[in-house]
Amino acid sequence: MLSNNPLFSTQEKQNKVIGLSKEKTSVLEKIRATFVLKHCQELEDVLLLTRDQVHQGGRLITHPLAGSLKPWENPYRTIGIRSGSDLDFASLEIIESAIKKYEQFFSQQKLNSSQNLTPETRRDFSLIDFSLIYAGFKNCYGSDL
Amino acid sequence: MAKIKIVHYLNQFFGQQGGEDKANLPPQKKKGAVGPGTALAGELKDYVDIKATIICGDGFANEKKEQAASQIREYLIELEPDLILAGPAFNAGRYGMACGMVAEIAADLDMPAVVGIYPENPGYEMFSQYGYFIETGDSAASMREALPDIADFIKLYLKREGKPGSPEEANYLPRGIRKNTFADERGAKRAVKMLMAKIKGADYDSEYPMPTFDRVEPAPAIEDLSQAKIALVTSGGIVPNGNPDRIESSSASKYGKYKIADFADLTEDSHETAHGGYDPVFANEDADCVLPVDVLRDLEEEGRIGKLHEYYYSTVGNGTSVANAKVFAREIAQKLLSEGVQAVILTST
């Protein structure tokens, strides 16, 4: 799992700050235990590393354009990917078009995230990103998690 | 109504400076209308005044882009036209690219640009968003029809005060720009109507045409690579030194077939690139980086491929029209088949 969401950072235990429910906290812990977590500083790194993984045979589990906020308005993104051996063209098309959309909205996104976000808004964005992943993984791995 | 001021852009040929021998002519300006501009000025005599004509060689415009662009930009700032006209370029690739570049400069200066062009000219695809591209035939033989179309568009543009309307209404080629407007009926009603038309097999216009991709079904995989004869084909312009077939550096009108049976490695003593539009230093130093003969020889030796075909085919992709490229491809594919080649590695730049 690739993410720049501070919730997934190994260094900071952010979930207390964000105020996750008990259920979500336990999911967070299980995600941490189940997945290889790669935490990135920048959103761009999440996308580029995902693309690298896809070229090495990885298959996307979650869609990189998760959520229906304005494209890339949310400065945090978490993407689930499963390892594999052959190039999966569907995953490649999806990540490439997501990067294209990212480039399209890049300058504006930068402006939004650098200047305008209060800590509360950052927290909300982080929570939304987590909740999208949570929704996805609850469906996929419901009984295991 | 006061007449508007136009600056016209032409290449060396239509600008009456000479043929391919003058392709390297740097941009220059001339007072008044020249060549096709004179005819246009006649059609538009109550509406426009062609104040000046900028003429530039196609070779210069494509190979010394930055220099050409900054000179043209300077002229435009100095001449302050109300509208810039370029071409018509028909299907001439380099000329089309130059006209497109002029439109891009004009857009940056907030000046409207009108370009006459054949829709398959790469200049249209690359620069369509910067101006109004008016469809013409593919060669100067259609000049007689092209000029009135361009004149009609300019008249309409003036009449509608710079808001000519949709491509269909105003007869220009789509610019690929999406703009909002209110339709007569709500979306749901339009959808049901469209569905009825689709069921009946009647005509309808999709409101958002999907981007089209010329997808090619891949050929079946080769079963035993170690027995296969592999050929190299490139649009990266690798040619034997001296470019014996004189393949053009852009908008190629031909391709070449060259023997590589005697080469294990391409060097600066044997090969170079004819391709314009990219830094040729590395390709000239070691053509293998575009046409990987050396690697294929290794694979041949290791028995991983059967044999590298003794000829390779090469052309220049830079601004080459789709129509030309299709013709080249068809001929090359046919030749490769008759030469018993099972697979091809295509390289570009």
Next chain:
Amino acid sequence: MEDRTLFINKDKLLAKIKDDHRIADIDLEIVRPGDDVRIMPVKDVIEPRFKNSGGDMFPGFTGDDDMVGSGITKVLAGTAVVTTGEVVGFQEGIIDMSGPGAEYTPFSKTINIVINCEVSQGIKQHIHEEVLRLIGLTAANYIGEAAKDAKAHETRIYEHKPLLEACSLNGGLPIVGYIYMLQSQGLLHDTYVYGVDAKEILPTLISPTEVMDGAIVSGNCVSACDKNTTYFHQNNPIIEELYEKHGKEINFVGTIITNENVTLADKERSSSFTARLAEKIGLEAAIISEEGFGNPDADLIMNCKKLENRGIKTVLITDEFAGRDGASQSLADSTPEADAVVSTGNANETIILPPLEKVIGNDEHADNIAGGFAGSLKEDGSIEVEIQAIIGATNELGFNKLTARGY
């Protein structure tokens, strides 16, 4: 009701909805078309309705869990309950009752009963969303009750026969359906069907009349321009337009609801299920509507491809995100099979909204709302926003006349 005039007892209505310890402050105002008023951030819009028979409105929430979709439903057409409240810092959703912005939202043409609600400190976002959702539904029901004994000024009959019967009727007319995609990605991106979270459903059949009776409720707070408020579900224009042609030119036999989940496996499953269901009920053609954009584009394209591959002709309805200059690719996914698309406009196009005398809600957050951007709140009080900040501007059920064209 007195003839066509609705009277609301403010205290009674507030008493009905504020009995919840999670609410800190609540107020109610009525605004009319043409008023010098801006409402933001809007959470949901609901049309007050009352069921004289055949169950209660909003089954699974305020109504019993029993089925709806039959009997008599009365509509207080021309009114709407609008809830506001800032659930998250990047909240969105503008309704201008006059000026240039009013042209883009259908809710500038309704008389709006605006409920401005703030919740207690420390209430989590998902609880906040739920509180607002329930307040809206409860208020709409309370107001709807006024229609109970009122005389209808216009009566419409919608008929929905059992499938086998429906298919054998209207012999020879093409059998047409509707694929109804519901936003279902997680917190603030949810839709409920009979109270069930839509991300947990498999695609299933729903009767159009059930939809009119509030079987589908919005819990979606993001992307104001193309989210389907509860009002849009109740008044789904695709269903209306298909009924209009039903029995004359087409045989409208069914509506399939499906979801827009986060994982690709979910997307594949839901679209395969949808296509199979469409084939089983014998559809020859269908309209597919999307909610939201970005990854739902993938669901839209999968649904289109899989239906077309089974020989079912499709028309898609979507909005576009082509950038402010309109020069970028509009959708995040595409396929050659999608050869019939209705566009409901480029959501990135900008508009300047002049200051209005009164703001209900809060406009300090204009910079952060989806579609707003740094510096968008100007000193004179006007805001420059992308139209995606306006509620319903590019509604993908085709509620409006807005479209985008190639230039």
